[in-house]
Amino acid sequence: MQKGIISLKTPVHVTAWAALGGKKEGEGPLGGRFDLTDPTDRFGEDTWEKSEAQMQKQALTLALRKKGYDPHDIDALFAGDLMNQCTSSAYGLLGFDIPFFGLYGACSTAAEGLILASLLLESGQFERTAAVSSSHYYSSERQFRFPVEYGGQRAPTAQWTVTGAGAFVLENAGSGVRVSEVLPGRTCDKGITDLNNMGAAMAPAAIDTLTRYFSESRYKPQDFDLIATGDLGYEGAKIVRDFMGEHGFDHNTKYDDCGLMIFNREQQDMHAGGSGCGCSASVLATYILPELQTGSLRHALLVGTGALMSPASVQQGQSIPGIGHLVHLEREAE
Amino acid sequence: MQKGIISLKTPVHVTAWAALGGKKEGEGPLGGRFDLTDPTDRFGEDTWEKSEAQMQKQALTLALRKKGYDPHDIDALFAGDLMNQCTSSAYGLLGFDIPFFGLYGACSTAAEGLILASLLLESGQFERTAAVSSSHYYSSERQFRFPVEYGGQRAPTAQWTVTGAGAFVLENAGSGVRVSEVLPGRTCDKGITDLNNMGAAMAPAAIDTLTRYFSESRYKPQDFDLIATGDLGYEGAKIVRDFMGEHGFDHNTKYDDCGLMIFNREQQDMHAGGSGCGCSASVLATYILPELQTGSLRHALLVGTGALMSPASVQQGQSIPGIGHLVHLEREAE
Numbered sequence: 001m002q003k004g005i006i007s008l009k010t011p012v013h014v015t016a017w018a019a020l021g022g023k024k025e026g027e028g029p030l031g032g033r034f035d036l037t038d039p040t041d042r043f044g045e046d047t048w049e050k051s052e053a054q055m056q057k058q059a060l061t062l063a064l065r066k067k068g069y070d071p072h073d074i075d076a077l078f079a080g081d082l083m084n085q086c087t088s089s090a091y092g093l094l095g096f097d098i099p100f101f102g103l104y105g106a107c108s109t110a111a112e113g114l115i116l117a118s119l120l121l122e123s124g125q126f127e128r129t130a131a132v133s134s135s136h137y138y139s140s141e142r143q144f145r146f147p148v149e150y151g152g153q154r155a156p157t158a159q160w161t162v163t164g165a166g167a168f169v170l171e172n173a174g175s176g177v178r179v180s181e182v183l184p185g186r187t188c189d190k191g192i193t194d195l196n197n198m199g200a201a202m203a204p205a206a207i208d209t210l211t212r213y214f215s216e217s218r219y220k221p222q223d224f225d226l227i228a229t230g231d232l233g234y235e236g237a238k239i240v241r242d243f244m245g246e247h248g249f250d251h252n253t254k255y256d257d258c259g260l261m262i263f264n265r266e267q268q269d270m271h272a273g274g275s276g277c278g279c280s281a282s283v284l285a286t287y288i289l290p291e292l293q294t295g296s297l298r299h300a301l302l303v304g305t306g307a308l309m310s311p312a313s314v315q316q317g318q319s320i321p322g323i324g325h326l327v328h329l330e331r332e333a334e
Numbered sequence: 335m336q337k338g339i340i341s342l343k344t345p346v347h348v349t350a351w352a353a354l355g356g357k358k359e360g361e362g363p364l365g366g367r368f369d370l371t372d373p374t375d376r377f378g379e380d381t382w383e384k385s386e387a388q389m390q391k392q393a394l395t396l397a398l399r400k401k402g403y404d405p406h407d408i409d410a411l412f413a414g415d416l417m418n419q420c421t422s423s424a425y426g427l428l429g430f431d432i433p434f435f436g437l438y439g440a441c442s443t444a445a446e447g448l449i450l451a452s453l454l455l456e457s458g459q460f461e462r463t464a465a466v467s468s469s470h471y472y473s474s475e476r477q478f479r480f481p482v483e484y485g486g487q488r489a490p491t492a493q494w495t496v497t498g499a500g501a502f503v504l505e506n507a508g509s510g511v512r513v514s515e516v517l518p519g520r521t522c523d524k525g526i527t528d529l530n531n532m533g534a535a536m537a538p539a540a541i542d543t544l545t546r547y548f549s550e551s552r553y554k555p556q557d558f559d560l561i562a563t564g565d566l567g568y569e570g571a572k573i574v575r576d577f578m579g580e581h582g583f584d585h586n587t588k589y590d591d592c593g594l595m596i597f598n599r600e601q602q603d604m605h606a607g608g609s610g611c612g613c614s615a616s617v618l619a620t621y622i623l624p625e626l627q628t629g630s631l632r633h634a635l636l637v638g639t640g641a642l643m644s645p646a647s648v649q650q651g652q653s654i655p656g657i658g659h660l661v662h663l664e665r666e667a668e
Contacts, residue, residue: 002432003409006459047650075337076518083644084418086438090521090642090655098336099518100657101446102642104420104438112435116450123457125340143646184410184433187424308424308436310417312477316381321424323434 004216005183008122013176014114014329015169016069018062019285020055021278022137022163024270028263033286034164035062041138041163049083052136055165055278056081056092060132063167071096074169075126078113080104081134081277082161084143088134098130107202107231108185109133110166110281111304111325117170118179118327127172134165135276144311145195155196159233159275162262166281168289177292181217181328185209187308189321195314199236199259199272202305205322206232207243209303213326214248221253225297228288229324230280230305231259233273258283258302280304292331300329338550339517346452347510348663349503350403352396353619354389355612356471356497358604362597367620368498369396375472375497383417386470389499389612390415390426394466397501405430408503409460412447414438415468415611416495418477422468432464441536441565442519443467444500444615445638445659451504452513452661461506468499469610478645479529489530493567493609496596500615502623511626515551515662519543521642523655529648533570533593533606536639539656540566541577543637547660548582555587559631562622563658564614564639565593567607592617592636614638622663632665 018035026037036058043054056079064071077096080103081088089102105112113131120126138148140161146152170179188208192201206229214221221227221244229240237257241249249255258280259273284302291297304327309320352369360371370392377388390413398405411430414437415422423436439446447465454460472482474495480486504513522542526535540563548555555561555578563574571591575583583589592614593607618636625631638661643654 002406003460049646049650050652072336080438082419084646085416085440085642085644087642087644087647091647091652094521094523094655097520100521101450101518102438102440102657104414104436106419106436116435119457119459120453123453123459125453125457126337184435186431187428187434189428308419308421310419310421312383312418313421313425316383318384318425321428323436 004212005181007181008118008179010122010172012118012121012179013171013174014289015171015174015176016063016066017168017285017289018059019164019166019282020059021282024268025162025164025262025282028268030262030286048136048139049087052088052134052139053092056088056132056134059165059167060093060130063169067169071098074098074128074130076101076129078103078116079132080109082140093132105323106306106308107275107277107279108304108306108323108325109277110284111302111327114168114327115182115184115325118182121170121172129170130167132167133277133281135161135278137161137163140276154271157197157235157272159198159259159272160270161276162274162279162282164278164282166285175332177289178330178332179327180330183209183213183326185323185325187321187323189319191319193319197235198275198307199233200239201320202307202322203232203236203239206240206303206305206324209324209326210244211247221248224299224301225254226300227255229257229303231275232257232305233259233275235272261287292329298331302327338546339515341515342452342456342513344456344506346455346513347505347508348623349505349508349510350397350400351502351619351623352393353498353500353616354393355616359496359498359596359616362602364596364620382470382473383421386422386468386473387426390422390466390468393499393501394427394464397503401503405432408432408462408464410435410463412437412450413466414443416474427466439657440640440642441609441611441613442638442640442657442659443611444618445636445661448502448661449516449518449659452516455504455506463504464501466501467611467615469495469612471495471497474610488605491531491569491606493532493593493606494604495610496608496613496616498612498616500619509666511623512664512666513661514664517543517547517660519657519659521655521657523653525653527653531569532609532641533567534573535654536641536656537566537570537573540574540637540639540658543658543660544578545581555582558633558635559588560634561589563591563637565609566591566639567593567609569606595621626663626665634663636661
């Protein structure tokens with residue numbers, strides 16, 4: 001019988017985090033909460049790909065600095081991004097000399113990294129791990145759609161790839177926000193082929209994971225101060241809310257999507273909302289974790305969502321598989 | 335202090351495996367040991383990308399069948415490949431409904447997957463896991479260099495991407511070949527920029543991992559019946575052998591490289607040898623594991639090597655980072 005929810009009995013804490021954002025992210029509702037935003041989106045580099053790598057480097061540097069850690073204090077890094085061959089992670093984290101596990105979970109990578117980083121701490125095999133992920137609007141547009149110089153028209157259902165990077169330090173010792181449960185996602189494909197509606201392509205995977213979670217868990221949707229999907233945007237979040245109504249979501253369920261939380265949809269004209277590995281990583285580091293540590297949240301569920309297609313697979317007529325990795329975060333009991 | 339070698343105290347076994355290969359692999363010295371080779375390299379599909387996905391699907395299906403397992407008997411899948419956005423894994427393993435951890439370790443992915451699959455079994459968090467990886471000559475050439483129809487001339491130092499897929503089932507219970515130690519690799523970049531000499535780019539990472547291993551381990555190079563790097567080919571293997579001479583390799587050290595083992599260099603004209611995620615996965619499944627289970631090997635080290643660049647990073651003038659993930663496999667004591 002396949003394993004379902006994994007409860008972490010040995011406490012695992014997210015003890016430090018940092019996030020960098022670009023211009024639009026800095027202008028959004030969470031803008032003031034980033035450690036650093038760069039209105040040029042360049043982070044000192046001369047290509048967008050190098051800018052994205054630089055964001056990962058700086059995010060991890062800042063997160064380590066908050067705890068006074070040296071890279072050699074970290075036993076393993078779990079990192080990924082959307083670039084072909086995950087080069088933002090490979091190049092951005094090159095100088096740290098930390099054992100490196102490269103991940104590809106598309107936009108779910110932040111949650112995938114947190115799950116692996118947590119499980120290997122709970123087991124005692126590692127004492128301190130870190131997870132890093134990023135995305136960048138300009139590098140993603142160039143790779144997945146068109147270079148922005150082309151001036152392509154965006155579809156109303158299209159999402160805006162977040163220029164953002166998040167780094168998270170996890171430990172057995174210490175205190176902070178606890179990772180109390182994890183549920184790794186399964187790939188799901190419901191036949192969506194529209195590259196301009198990734199929210200709809202990923203929603204079934206989020207629903208699969210949430211349904212599996214609530215059918216097995218002792219918690220109900222109403223027990224959470226926040227249930228956040230990673231980057232479904234307006235289209236996908238609506239599908240989740242509608243469908244999960246049949247599975248315990250009601251008007252008391254505080255459901256939101258990181259892609260809707262990071263931008264102000266009315267004022268910023270971001271079409272269906274934010275997306276990308278940097279979307280959930282940024283919202284986690286600028287809102288969910290800080291609020292769990294000091295503020296209004298006590299229990300939060302993050303379902304990191306990812307769409308696992310490539311431009312080539314779509315050109316060959318294949319539909320878009322999605323995945324949703326779930327992490328249950330909770331404020332440490334006083 | 336950063337964690338080094340991880341000894342798996344709770345026994346973890348590789349209990350079943352399967353490998354598929356293409357035409358050249360079928361004609362090579364390990365050809366008769368594949369579960370299936372297809373002289374068309376197509377595996378029934380109409381694009382090379384779909385062929386590669388099909389290989390992953392069939393490899394996992396065959397590996398599960400050898401133990402009579404249903405996909406729902408597997409708690410987690412660790413899978414990756416070289417395609418942009420790792421689509422061979424995402425599409426190939428779509429129908430299995432197994433919690434899915436997408437990896438990108440370039441050609442080191444088989445070893446990266448074995449490490450994670452083993453650690454999460456040793457911890458007791460999972461009972462049964464699987465690792466799958468693949469590469470395909472025609473899909474790789476098209477993506478990384480030129481479509482083969484272009485008829486480009488290959489450099490003498492160039493390697494031949496293996497058309498191969500390997501799937502591995504790992505368990506706490508049962509018996510078979512033991513994973514006794516693992517050492518995750520760190521990214522290394524020694525400034526190599528030649529896309530046609532990946533062996534030289536990856537060799538420093540293999541040397542970093544082997545040096546770390548032998549400086550900490552109670553084993554010496556001579557204690558192993560085989561020390562195999564993943565896909566350094568002729569150029570890279572020569573660098574490892576020369577350099578490791580200063581670190582304990584002598585004429586008694588049985589060092590080889592999967593990229594040299596999979597093809598007959600004299601008869602097959604494969605230039606510097608094989609490469610790709612499918613290279614070490616195939617050699618592991620057709621030679622190393624079978625020989626550990628029944629034959630001539632008792633202790634084997636596999637250092638899965640990977641080059642973490644992309645065509646874009648090389649075009650932007652960046653050098654090629656490498657990584658080497660180490661797995662110590664041993665025959666179960668009688």
